[in-house]
Amino acid sequence: MAGLNRETFSLISRRRALLLPAAAALGACASLPVTKTSPMEFEESNDGAMEHAIATYADFGAHFSGSVGDHATTDWLDRELLGAGYETRRQTFEVPTCDGEAGSVTLSDGTSLSGPVQMPGLATDTQAELVHWHADLPPPELGGKLVVYHSRFGRHSSLMSPEWQRVLKATREAQLAGIVAITNGPSRLAIRLNAPFEFDLVPMLTISPADAAALRAATQGQTARLSIAPSRPNRLADNLIARRKGPGPRIVVSTPKSGWGICASERGPGIAIFLMLARRLASSLPDADIHLVATSGHEYENLGAHKFLESAAPAPAETALWVHLGANLSAFDFHDLGPSLLPLPSPDPQRYLGATKGLDAFAREIFNGRPGLEAAYAMSADDAAGELREILAAGYASAFGAFGAGRFHHTDQDTPDKVDLIELAATGSAFLKMVHRAIG
Numbered sequence: 223m224a225g226l227n228r229e230t231f232s233l234i235s236r237r238r239a240l241l242l243p244a245a246a247a248l249g250a251c252a253s254l255p256v257t258k259t260s261p262m263e264f265e266e267s268n269d270g271a272m273e274h275a276i277a278t279y280a281d282f283g284a285h286f287s288g289s290v291g292d293h294a295t296t297d298w299l300d301r302e303l304l305g306a307g308y309e310t311r312r313q314t315f316e317v318p319t320c321d322g323e324a325g326s327v328t329l330s331d332g333t334s335l336s337g338p339v340q341m342p343g344l345a346t347d348t349q350a351e352l353v354h355w356h357a358d359l360p361p362p363e364l365g366g367k368l369v370v371y372h373s374r375f376g377r378h379s380s381l382m383s384p385e386w387q388r389v390l391k392a393t394r395e396a397q398l399a400g401i402v403a404i405t406n407g408p409s410r411l412a413i414r415l416n417a418p419f420e421f422d423l424v425p426m427l428t429i430s431p432a433d434a435a436a437l438r439a440a441t442q443g444q445t446a447r448l449s450i451a452p453s454r455p456n457r458l459a460d461n462l463i464a465r466r467k468g469p470g471p472r473i474v475v476s477t478p479k480s481g482w483g484i485c486a487s488e489r490g491p492g493i494a495i496f497l498m499l500a501r502r503l504a505s506s507l508p509d510a511d512i513h514l515v516a517t518s519g520h521e522y523e524n525l526g527a528h529k530f531l532e533s534a535a536p537a538p539a540e541t542a543l544w545v546h547l548g549a550n551l552s553a554f555d556f557h558d559l560g561p562s563l564l565p566l567p568s569p570d571p572q573r574y575l576g577a578t579k580g581l582d583a584f585a586r587e588i589f590n591g592r593p594g595l596e597a598a599y600a601m602s603a604d605d606a607a608g609e610l611r612e613i614l615a616a617g618y619a620s621a622f623g624a625f626g627a628g629r630f631h632h633t634d635q636d637t638p639d640k641v642d643l644i645e646l647a648a649t650g651s652a653f654l655k656m657v658h659r660a661i662g
Contacts, residue, residue, distance in 0.1 A: 271501075272650060273643055275494035280486045280638045287317040287480040287518045287525075288459035295479050296462050299497070299516050306501050308464035308514065315529050316456040317519050318342045318419065322483065322634075325427045325450035327368075327402050329440045335433045337412045338482075340381070340403070340426035341521065342419065345452040350399035354441035357385060364396035368448055370437045375406045377572065377627035380416040381423075382523060393424050400425035400448040404434045408558070408629040414482040415632065419522040425450050459518035461526045463534055464500070470509030471542035471661055474535065474618075475499050476527070478520035478548070478609060482632045487554070487640035492547035495650040499545070502654055507661065517609070527609040531616050538617040543660050545653065546610045546623025552646035553628030554639075563629070569593050569645040573626030576601030576610060581622050581660055588656045592649055595624060622656060 278298060282291040300310050323339045350368040355361050357374040371389055381390065393401060405413035405428045412428045425448060429437065440446060459480065477492040496516065503512055513536055519525030555570040556563040571594035577585045578600070585598035599605070603615035610623040630636040 272494035272498055272646055275497055276486065276490040276638055276641055276643070276646075279490045279493050280484055284322060284483045285479065285481050285485055285489065286320045286322065286483070287521055288319065288457040289321055292459060292480050292518055295493075296460050296516070296518075299462050299479070299493075302497055303462075303464040303500055303514065306466075307504055308466045308500065308512075310462060310464045313461040313463055313526075313529055313534050314458050315461075315519065315525070316419075317459045317522060317525065319454040319457045320521075323451070325425075325448065327427060327429075327437075328447045328449070329436070330444045330446065331440075333436060335429060335436065337402070337427040337429040337433075338414050339450050340401075340415060340423065340428060341417060342421055342423065343450060343453040344423055344425045345450050346400055346425035347447070347449050348399045348425070349445055349447045352437075352441040352444055352446050354438055361392045361396075364392060364398055366397060366399060368399045368446055369393065369401050370441050371401055371403045372434065372438070373404060373406050377629075377631055378405050378407055378413045378415060379627050379632060380523070381421075382416070382418075386415065390423070394422065398424050400450075401427070402437065402448065403428045404431055404437065405429070406431050407631075408556075409563070409631075409633050409635065410561075411630070411633040411635060413632045414521075416521050416523055419519070419525050459526070461518060461530050461534070462514075462516045463530070464514040466504050466510075466512045468507075468509045468511040470507065470511060472511040472513065472536055472540055473503065473507070473657065473661070474513045474515070474541055474544040475503075476515045476517065476530075476544070476546050476609060476613070478518075478524075478526065479516040480518040480520045480526070482521055483634050483636060484638075485632075485636050486638040487552070487628050487636055488549045488631055490638070490641055491551035491553075491646050491649070492549070494646060495547050495551065495653055498650050499654060499657065503657065506658070510661070520609075524609045524612050527612045531612060535616070538619065541618055542620060543657065544613055544618045544621040544623075545657060546613055546621065546625075547653070548608045548610060548623055548625030550626035550628040550631060551624055552642045552649050553626075553630070554642045556629055565639075569642045570626070570628050572628070573624055574599065574607075575622065575624045576606050577622035578614070578618075578620055581620065584659045585622055585656060588659060589652045592645075592652055594626065595649065595652070598622075620660065622660065
C-alpha cells in the first residue's frame with residue numbers, strides 16, 4: 223500500500239478548513255450547544271508538529287508489524303526522541319509476516335472474490351460445499367463445509383470478542399474447510415481482526431459486505447474453492463523504548479505504532495500526541511523520570527505491550543502515572559446516507575477514556591467538551607480494552623488512557639483524510655493537562 227505524499231496531505235488539510243463552515247451550519251440547524259476549542263487550547267497543542275506527525279506516519283505506508291513501514295516509523299520516532307533529549311533502545315521479538323495478503327474464494331460459476339487473509343494465516347486450496355450462517359441464528363450443519371459467516375453489524379476489531387469466539391468454537395468442533403466472513407461494519411469494507419500470535423485458527427478470509435449477495439446465493443447447494451497461499455516465515459519487529467532520567471515522579475507514556483495498513487486515524491493521533499507529550503513533559507516536568515514506549519505487534523492481541531510489561535517496563539510500585547494513547551483518538555465522524563458516507567466536521571464519539579479510581583473525576587473535568595472522552599470511566603482490567611487492559615492487569619494503580627474504533631478501523635481506507643486535525647489539537651491539550659493534574 224503506497225504512502226501519501228505531502229501534496230496529498232496539504233489538500234486534506236484544506237478540505238478540513240472548508241468543512242468548518244458546515245459545522246456551524248449543522249450546529250445552528252440542530253439548535254444544539256457547540257463545543258469550541260479556545261485559541262489557547264489550540265496553540266498549546268498544535269504548532270504544526272502534530273499535523274506533520276500524521277503526514278509523516280502516513281507517508282511510511284502500511285504499518286503491519288515488522289514491515290518496512292513499521293521499521294521506518296521506529297527509526298523516525300527514534301530520531302525524534304533522541305532530539306528531544308531521551309535515551310533510546312529497542313526490544314526485538316518475532317511476529318507473523320503479513321503485508322496485506324489476500325486470498326480468494328472462487329464460486330462454481332467462475333466468480334472470484336478476494337479479501338484479507340485472517341492472520342495468523344493458514345494455507346489452503348480446498349473445494350467444499352458452501353453453507354450460510356447468519357450471526358443471529360444457530361449454526362447450521364457445518365461438518366467439513368466452507369462457511370459463509372454473516373456477522374452482526376458492529377465495529378469489529380478482534381477475534382477474541384464474544385461473537386467471533388462463538389464462531390471459532392463451532393468451526394473447530396465441526397472441522398471446517400474454512401471460513402469466509404462477511405464483516406458488516408460502518409465502513410462497508412472488509413475488516414481485519416486482531417488475533418493472538420499463536421492461535422488455533424481454520425483458514426479464513428474477511429470479505430466486504432458488497433459481496434454478501436453473491437456469496438449467499440452460492441450457498442444454495444453450490445461448492446466453492448478457498449485459496450490462501452502458504453504463510454512466510456516469521457520476521458522481527460521492535461518496541462521503541464525511551465527514557466529521560468530524573469529524580470522526580472516516574473511517568474510512563476505508551477502508544478502502539480503498528481496496525482493493519484496505513485491506519486492513519488487509528489494510530490496516527492496517538493503517535494502525534496505521544497511525540498507532543500514527550501517534548502512538552504521533558505520541559506514542563508524537568509525532574510520527572512519519563513519512560514516512553516511505542517509498541518509493535520498490536521495486531522496480535524497487544525504482543526508488543528506484553529513483551530514490554532514482561533521484561534522492560536518500570537515496576538508498578540515505582541510508577542507514579544501511566545498514560546496510554548490507544549486507537550482512534552481523533553477520527554472524523556460520518557453521516558450514513560444510503561450507500562454513501564458523508565464526512566462530518568466533528569469527531570467520531572466512539573472513543574473511550576478510562577482512568578483508575580480517583581483519576582476519573584479529574585478526567586471528566588479536563589476532557590469536558592471532547593465528544594466521547596468527556597464521559598470518562600473508572601476502569602479496571604475487566605472493562606478496559608487494548609493495551610490499557612494489559613496495563614491495568616499488571617497492577618499499575620495510577621493510570622489513564624483512551625481507545626476506540628473509528629468507522630474505518632482495521633480497513634484499507636484508513637487514510638489521513640479520516641483524521642480530525644482540529645480535534646486532535648484539543649485532545650492533545652487535554653492529555654497534557656491531565657498529566658499535570660494527575661502528578662499534582
